[in-house]
Amino acid sequence: MxxxxxxxxxxxxxxxxxxxxxxxxxxxxxxxxxxxxxxxxxxxxxxxxxxxxxxxxxxxxxxxxxxxxxxxxxxxxxxxxxxxxxxxxxxxxxxxxxxxxxxxxxxxxxxxxxxxxxxxxxxxxxxxxxxxxxxxxxxxxxxxxxxxxxxxxxxxxxxxxxxxxxxxxxxxxxxxxxxxxxxxxxxxxxxxxxxxxxxxxxxxxxxxxxxxxxxxxxxxxxxxxxxxxxxxxxxxxxxxxxxxxxxxxxxxxxxxxxxxxxxxxxxxxxxxxxxxxxxxxxxxxxxxxxxxxxxxxGYVEQNADGDCMFDFGEVSLSLIQSQLVQHFSAVCKTDSSQLEKLLNTVLTNLIPETTVEEFEAEQVVQETYECPYTGEIQAEIQVLLQSLVIILQTPDITKYEHEELSRYVDRVLKKCYQLIEAQTLTKAAKQLWENIVNARLSQYPSFAFRETHDDSSSSQNGKLAEVVLRGEVKSLQIGLESFSKGFKTIDDEKLLRNILKKREQQGGKQGNKVVKKAKK
CATH class of the missing domain: 3.90.1410.10 (set domain protein methyltransferase, domain 1)
Structure with a gap:
């Protein structure tokens, strides 16, 4: 100098x-x-x-x-x-x-x-x-x-x-x-x-x-x-x-x-x-x-283990949708285009219009969901994924009229919120989360899965990018295990029967007021 x-x-x-x-x-x-x-x-x-x-x-x-x-x-x-x-x-x-x-x-x-x-x-x-x-x-x-x-x-x-x-x-x-x-x-x-x-x-x-x-x-x-x-x-x-x-x-x-x-x-x-x-x-x-x-x-942080305590990986809503459609179109023998249309309706119109009074998060439907390095999974993604998994398993769900579907989504959202609060998930929700995170991990280059990447030819910005990608991969791997850690697992059929039974008892009425329309 x-x-x-x-x-x-x-x-x-x-x-x-x-x-x-x-x-x-x-x-x-x-x-x-x-x-x-x-x-x-x-x-x-x-x-x-x-x-x-x-x-x-x-x-x-x-x-x-x-x-x-x-x-x-x-x-x-x-x-x-x-x-x-x-x-x-x-x-x-x-x-x-x-x-x-x-x-x-x-x-x-x-x-x-x-x-x-x-x-x-x-x-x-x-x-x-x-x-x-x-x-x-x-x-x-x-x-x-x-x-x-x-x-x-x-x-x-x-x-x-x-x-x-x-x-x-x-x-x-x-x-x-x-x-x-x-x-x-x-x-x-x-x-x-x-x-x-x-x-x-x-x-x-x-x-x-x-x-x-x-x-x-x-x-x-x-x-x-x-x-x-x-x-x-x-x-x-x-x-x-x-x-x-x-x-x-x-x-x-x-x-x-x-x-x-x-x-x-x-x-x-x-x-x-x-x-x-x-x-x-x-x-x-x-x-x-x-x-x-x-x-x-313009910089990154690394502790003695090469990690950043506030790192996080991200899963997009679009990836969640594609994995759900791919899974349930095969399992339920339903046309994928019908499931895509149903999901778009539920995600863009129905769920955003409803809130659970006790639920402190701003909104269940988000563009992306974080998997923090600390392993603390957002409750929003747990509630969302569990709700969508149940909705897509509901018999003849693609035939529901809009008003009937709206009431049903309210009921499912409320029930799945209560389920998450009780530290319980269904088997399909747990499996779908694993599918989603693994699909996300498959998008990363191989070096992002290694602790170090000795490449003297990398530029300074290239090395900074490598640190970011490794931190995201590690956070996603932690999130893979954290989603259901400490949760009990039940059969999807048990939850689905409970929701459908209540639907029959209510005879198509508005349903429980714990779920209410959000102010616009």
Missing amino acids: SMDIVDHFSEQTATYKTWIETSTSIGYGIQPCRKIELSDLRSKSQGRGIIAIEDIQEGEILFTISRESILNVQTGSLGKLQNGENVEILTQEFTPWESLILTLIYEFQLGLKSPWVGYLQVLPLELNSLIYWENYDLEKLRPSLVIDRIGKNDALEMYAKLIPSAWERLGVKAEEVGDVSWELFRKVASLIMAYSFDVEDPSEAKQEDEDEEDFGSDDEEEEEDTNTVKSMCPHADILNSNSELNNAQLTYPDPSDPEDAQYKGLLIMKAIKPIKAGEQVYNIYGEHGNSELLRRY
């Missing part, structure tokens, strides 16, 4: 430290405790990080961040334009993602004129998240379903929507912001996905004393919280992440803790376990498996 690059990195670090000290000296900013220091960790391929220089006890405050030092639509230079009216425009006319992207792009385009330049200079210049991968590298990730979640097309559509039309609405002159390239837009969007937080909006709840809340990196799949502001948090994003070594957490002051009273209105980074002098302070980006870590942040 050449000296000028080393000096440039160090110069940026020094500028960042000055930026922190300057903001702190005028009454706000970032206040680190004396027991930590910003450190150059490039020798460990970790860029910058924070190291403990003295022993730290659990619960100690590592640093605080004032609201003025958090970059968002309320504090950014873009929001202050047009006499501050841009804050309302950004909030009301753009999504939280769009508004923060525009805010951050504007700061980058201001360059040295930006009051955030000291912070912007220490944000990563290069990312290796999947939106940057070329197609030939992405092919190495197949059959992982993470490829479907990269969102590059969505980002391109957002770029076309915002640039350059948004600037005029926000009172920004073309010569002031200049040409915003797709490369800059992609970089900013990637930085936000990797480092942004959803921070409680002080204008919404500044008078309320609420229970302590913990928060981590933004998850764009989660429903937006209207009482939060999507934000970039300087110093919090300096911390490197490690799921197993995580020893710090960004949080709000606890109003019930007298020691936290002095930090009211601030964000605080707390030690969540003892940290010895010389150890690195680690945050956690979230409980993400390697496929998601690679998609969002």
Whole structure:
């Protein structure tokens, strides 16, 4: 590495430290405790990080961040334009993602004129998240379903929507912001996905004393919280992440803790376990498996056994459908096209319209189902598969009229939910799960089933892809055994007789009210 690059990195670090000290000296900013220091960790391929220089006890405050030092639509230079009216425009006319992207792009385009330049200079210049991968590298990730979640097309559509039309609405002159390239837009969007937080909006709840809340990196799949502001948090994003070594957490002051009273209105980074002098302070980006870590942040995690504790494999709904049709068209001697039509009706119209009051999951029918490395199988897939297995074994089920079929699906869903709650499955449900997971495993390359794959010719991205695939395979193998672990097994005929008998007794009435129509 050449000296000028080393000096440039160090110069940026020094500028960042000055930026922190300057903001702190005028009454706000970032206040680190004396027991930590910003450190150059490039020798460990970790860029910058924070190291403990003295022993730290659990619960100690590592640093605080004032609201003025958090970059968002309320504090950014873009929001202050047009006499501050841009804050309302950004909030009301753009999504939280769009508004923060525009805010951050504007700061980058201001360059040295930006009051955030000291912070912007220490944000990563290069990312290796999947939106940057070329197609030939992405092919190495197949059959992982993470490829479907990269969102590059969505980002391109957002770029076309915002640039350059948004600037005029926000009172920004073309010569002031200049040409915003797709490369800059992609970089900013990637930085936000990797480092942004959803921070409680002080204008919404500044008078309320609420229970302590913990928060981590933004998850764009989660429903937006209207009482939060999507934000970039300087110093919090300096911390490197490690799921197993995580020893710090960004949080709000606890109003019930007298020691936290002095930090009211601030964000605080707390030690969540003892940290010895010389150890690195680690945050956690979230409980993400390697496929998601690679998609969002461009890296993977491996413990001493080569595993990631939050890894998961995925089974798609389409694969479940195809295996069910293949099995029951042979067993029940029913035309496969009739079964496909029945399944589509049940999955797209009938089951999504019904919920079981005691069932806490959001929805039984999902596009994909996870098999976590921990072996904790989603109850949704157990209920869904057991219900579909019984429905497809019902005599003359393809002849049911829509209203009759709807009532029957309600009854089956309720009964199968109760069965799963009682830790019981039918033999066919257990067998079909094995068929489904084995079919999914057959899609993976042979090297994904080996602990190591010694291929010196593999590129760095190729090696990252191999780690992801091995983690998914191992998780699916664990899920193969976990689906019915601890469950009793009964004959399908016993459950089917019970459901059909109740149907005859009810004489086609609406059925038990434990199953109800969901609100639309």
